[in-house]
Amino acid sequence: MSSLGSFGDRREFPVRDYDLAATLNSGQAFRWNQSSAGWVGIIQGTWVCLRPGPRRITAFTSKRQRDWAWLISYLQLEVELAPIVDTFPDEPPMRAAVQACRGLRLLRQPVWECLASFILSSTKQIAQIRQIVSALCRTFGEPVVVPPGFAPEFAFPSAERLALASESELRHCKMGFRAPYLLGTAREVACGSVDLNRLATLSLENAREELMRLPGVGRKIADCVLLFGCGFAGAFPVDVWVLKALQSLYFPRCRVLPRELRHFADTHFGPFAGYAQQYLFHYMRTTAMKV
DNA sequence: CTCCAGGCGCCTT
DNA sequence: AAGGCGCATGGA
Numbered sequence: 001m002s003s004l005g006s007f008g009d010r011r012e013f014p015v016r017d018y019d020l021a022a023t024l025n026s027g028q029a030f031r032w033n034q035s036s037a038g039w040v041g042i043i044q045g046t047w048v049c050l051r052p053g054p055r056r057i058t059a060f061t062s063k064r065q066r067d068w069a070w071l072i073s074y075l076q077l078e079v080e081l082a083p084i085v086d087t088f089p090d091e092p093p094m095r096a097a098v099q100a101c102r103g104l105r106l107l108r109q110p111v112w113e114c115l116a117s118f119i120l121s122s123t124k125q126i127a128q129i130r131q132i133v134s135a136l137c138r139t140f141g142e143p144v145v146v147p148p149g150f151a152p153e154f155a156f157p158s159a160e161r162l163a164l165a166s167e168s169e170l171r172h173c174k175m176g177f178r179a180p181y182l183l184g185t186a187r188e189v190a191c192g193s194v195d196l197n198r199l200a201t202l203s204l205e206n207a208r209e210e211l212m213r214l215p216g217v218g219r220k221i222a223d224c225v226l227l228f229g230c231g232f233a234g235a236f237p238v239d240v241w242v243l244k245a246l247q248s249l250y251f252p253r254c255r256v257l258p259r260e261l262r263h264f265a266d267t268h269f270g271p272f273a274g275y276a277q278q279y280l281f282h283y284m285r286t287t288a289m290k291v
Numbered sequence: 292c293t294c295c296a297g298g299c300g301c302c303t304t
Numbered sequence: 305a306a307g308g309c310g311c312a313t314g315g316a
Contacts, residue, residue, distance in 0.1 A: 027297060122298035128314065129297080176312025181299075218299050239297040259306080281297075 004037060004049060004060040007147045011068055013057045017081040019103030020052040026282045027126050028107055028228045030117050030133045031156070042137075043074050044110055045155035047144050050075075062147045073108050081105065084233075084272045093249035094276065097283035104282055106275060107228060111196040112189065113156040114229035115211070118221045119182050120175050135173035140165060162186035181216025188214055200230045207232065227274040236265050236273040245284040 004010070024032040024039055032041045038051035038060070047062040048071065059071055072078060081103070088094045120136075121129045133156075140161050141154030162170070163186040170179040188194055194214060199207040207230060211222040219238075226235035236242075238261070246261045256264075269276040 118297080119299095121296095123296050123311085124298095124313080125296045125315075131314090171312085174313065177299095177310085178312080216299065220298060224297075237297070240295095241297060285297090 004147060008060060008062045009065045010058065010060050011065070013059065013068075013072070013075075013077050014055060015057050015077060016055065017103050018052075018057065018075075018077075018105060019101070020050060020057060022101060022103060022282065023075075023105040023107065024050075026104060026278060027285070028224075028278070029109060030126070030130045031137070035150075037150075040150065040153075042144055042153050042155060044070060045142065045144055046070070047146050047150075047153055049147075060147075062145045062150075076105060076108050079105070084275050087270045087272050088276050088279075089268060089270065094279070096249075097276075097279040100287050101279050101282045104279060106233070106278060108231055109229045110156070111199065111225065111229040112159055115185065115189075115196065115214075115217070115221075115225045116156070116159075116162070116182060118224045118228075119185060119216045120178050121221070121224075122178060122216075132173055132175050136170075136175075139169070139173055159186045159189035163190035178216065184215035185217065199226070200232075204232050204234060208235075223274075227277075233272045233274045236269065236277045238262055238265055238277075239281075241281050241284050242277060245280040249280070 020039060021034075024041070029041075032039050034040075035049075038049045040047070040049050042048070049060040051058045051060075057075070057077075059068070085098055088098065116136075117129065117133055120132050124132070137154040137156055140157035142157075144153045144155055146153050162182065165183065165186075167179045167183055170183055175182065189196060194210055199210060202210065204226065207226055208219075208222045211217050211225055212219065217225075223235040223237035226232040227237060242265070243258060243261055246264060247256060250264065265273070265277070
């Protein structure tokens with residue numbers, strides 16, 4: 001194993017209620033890999049390795065850091081989890097999900113990477129989304145400075161770079177019918193037709209409307225970007241897993257239509273509905289699935 | 292082999 | 305408004 005301490009930079013962050021593995025592995029981000037040194041990822045072109053410890057997370061980077069605001073924001077280290085969980089409805093399904101996923105957090109990811117990744121997510125399993133994103137970064141991303149002994153890494157390619165790609169180049173990354181969607185959205189973002197960094201200043205509804213103007217972005221993908229990239233904790237992405245969770249946990253004895261489940265989701269989970277959604281999603285994928 | 296995967300856009304009623 | 309279908313690709 002490489003001596004990370006003798007290279008780059010290192011910083012310890014005290015945390016409570018933070019399950020790093022569950023958070024990085026819960027289908028909200030697609031570029032984290034567990035190595036013997038810890039969780040290795042790229043955040044805005046910066047290589048970082050994260051090690052969970054008792055009541056702290058230790059971060060190693062390949063380059064000296066002027067400040068760590070980028071990581072504090074990405075990991076949402078200043079968010080206290082307990083007051084959020086306390087707003088969830090007090091009922092058996094939600095209690096079970098919270099108990100099974102203690103310490104599960106939401107990340108605040110770079111908006112473009114989040115948007116592009118979720119455009120690639122439709123009708124794909126998480127393992128395959130990771131493969132496509134990895135190929136996209138290898139093919140179009142700028143090389144990143146990596147500590148000695150670690151695998152080469154690449155930044156997530158900018159919208160401007162992807163806007164210059166051809167559809168067939170994108171298809172070489174195995175994204176299939178999603179290629180024209182990603183290309184179309186990259187072009188719109190690159191030319192400034194949609195300003196991703198302004199979304200967080202809008203209302204949830206207006207920001208969602210903006211995102212849904214983009215090709216390949218419907219309600220579900222828009223809500224993922226709002227929740228995982230823009231900080232709208234009330235956005236509630238409804239996918240096949242969440243539909244299954246709502247149906248089986250809340251209406252086990254009667255068949256409920258998807259649009260009725262959608263309405264239930266919109267009205268039932270409170271101001272941090274997005275957190276509740278992530279708990280249900282992860283609970284369903286890890287433990288409850290084995291029913 | 293068949294079936295399905297953190298959906299969307301377009302086409303029918 | 306609401307429901308059905310095709311779209312690439314690969315793993316179970």
